[in-house]
Amino acid sequence: MGIVSPGFSGRRRSAGEKLPPGQYLVNDFPVLSAGPTPRVDTGRWELRITTETGQVHRWDWAAFQALPAEEPIVDIHCVTKWSKLGTHWRGVSLDTLLDGVETSAGFATAKSYGGYTTNLPLADLVDGQAWVAFDFDHEPLDPEHGGPARLLVPHLYFWKSAKWLQGIDLSDHDTPGFWESLGYHNYGDPWREQRYWGD
């Protein structure tokens, strides 16, 4: 237990076991970005998966939209301590996108329009754990929330769910991404409160 704050009782909420340590519930959808919101026209949009051997798999918007989509309902947890429960998305599973991609890579770097990057083990993108999402709450995803399409990896802190997704590079090596190079945890498991370096 930390240092007791005299006179503090707090405002407990009954989120129960659904809230990871140090998180609090919100009902709106806060925006956190490091820079301006890129405006990406779906007419010029392309998603690229590049393997460790340099093989490139591409989808334009029409090809991407033609893939079978899923409707995950998931809890999301931001490292700045807000959590939002039961969020409703529509997106293409990474299992679908990686079907037919030949790789033995252990790591992935998600890259965004605008230059953002984030790294995660490839194992965290497969087996029904991750999507490339394009609808939120039955509406096309707003640019400020990462539209036209963003990565959705809800079991990790939300900075891993790269907005404005442009591509995923697969590699044998783990390379820290944008926040991971600036003091934030390399893996980012909210249940183990892996917020910063050293956690």
Added chain:
Amino acid sequence: MAAVRDETATARTIVIDVPGWPGHLAGQHVDVRLTAEDGYSAERSYSIASAPPDGQARSQTVELTVQRLPDGEVSPYLTQTLQVGYPLELRGPIGGWFVWDPDGPAAAAPVLLVAGGSGVVPLMAMIRERAAVGSHTPFRLIYSVRDPTALLYGDELVRRERAGDGLEVRYVYTRTAPAGSGQPTGRINAALIASAGWPPEESPAMFACGPTGFVEAAADLLVRGGQNPGAIKTERFGPTGGKA
């Protein structure tokens, strides 16, 4: 907590003595954790308002300016309950992106700061750091507030601007301008960003901080005004934007 200063009716600066504080960069934040007697705890992030302490100084203090949120859990405690002498649990400094470093590679580039409401706090740390190290990097601050009573650091900004060493401040009042000023009220717009900011050819470093809608608008205006998106750093503030 070592001292307290009221900034407005709803914002307070708390001065914290932190033994062994490693120092920080202007723009970084700390996580504050409050713990109740039964172990329940709540954490929030707050931007540091003070310039990094001088390495020679004996006391290592950190100042946070906290805006009280009507429905807040931590900010009412920090602005109303916390008394001088109470302990406070801090973690930090945190964040290596939204910072102005006078020793960094871009330290000579002119700087534009765009603040919405209490989003001025980390930008004030940059203004104070500039003064503390005697930097001559030209700084321009566009500061949007609801009305004059909501201004944070009003007297200090006037004093620092009057020093005439390269800090210029443009105030934007969204609801009520100072009595008798004749200044119109309104929101930041393209013309204002163009006249109170820097031309893109000057390759300025830009920092925008405030509520999400404000920061989105400011960053969009800068990009549409021809600024390099890669030179615009943003930080969202607000009731649920992470920091408030």
